[in-house]
Amino acid sequence: MNGCLFCRIAAGEIPSTKVYEDEHVLAFRDIAPQAPVHVLVIPKKHVSGWYDAQGEDDASLARLMRAAAKVAQMEGIVQSGFRVVSNCGPDAQQTVPHLHLHVLGGRAMAGEMA
Ligand code: 5GP
Numbered sequence: 001m002n003g004c005l006f007c008r009i010a011a012g013e014i015p016s017t018k019v020y021e022d023e024h025v026l027a028f029r030d031i032a033p034q035a036p037v038h039v040l041v042i043p044k045k046h047v048s049g050w051y052d053a054q055g056e057d058d059a060s061l062a063r064l065m066r067a068a069a070k071v072a073q074m075e076g077i078v079q080s081g082f083r084v085v086s087n088c089g090p091d092a093q094q095t096v097p098h099l100h101l102h103v104l105g106g107r108a109m110a111g112e113m114a
């Protein structure tokens with residue numbers, strides 16, 4: 001989608017630190033990490049958020065979940081544990097309207113799921 005930040009990152013127009021990539025999914029480091037491991041997993045196709053993801057085919061949704069697990073494995077946080085978060089809408093403080101999963105790990109999590 002024109003002007004969408006994560007579409008531009010997916011297209012390589014804006015640089016990112018890539019962790020994993022395949023035909024449909026890109027995972028890259030969050031610019032403002034909230035944990036020692038903080039990776040964003042996005043579909044390359046524009047989807048505005050978790051709610052609108054219901055319109056996607058099952059395989060696309062499964063690919064995101066699988067990529068998040070793969071990222072956890074690649075980052076070495078499977079045994080220690082990790083959290084996957086997807087914010088949807090204003091109350092959740094979604095700031096980028098392109099579906100993304102936060103993969104967080106490398107420290108003990110506390111508080112409000114963050
Ligand atoms: P949200 O707040 O929508 O759940 O998550 C958006 C995330 O994108 C935030 O954690 C923010 O730090 C990250 N972010 C915003 N702009 C950029 C950017 O240009 N590059 C990268 N790598 N992350 C970004």
Ligand code: ZN
Binds near residue numbers: 001005007047097
């Ligand atoms: Zn987008």
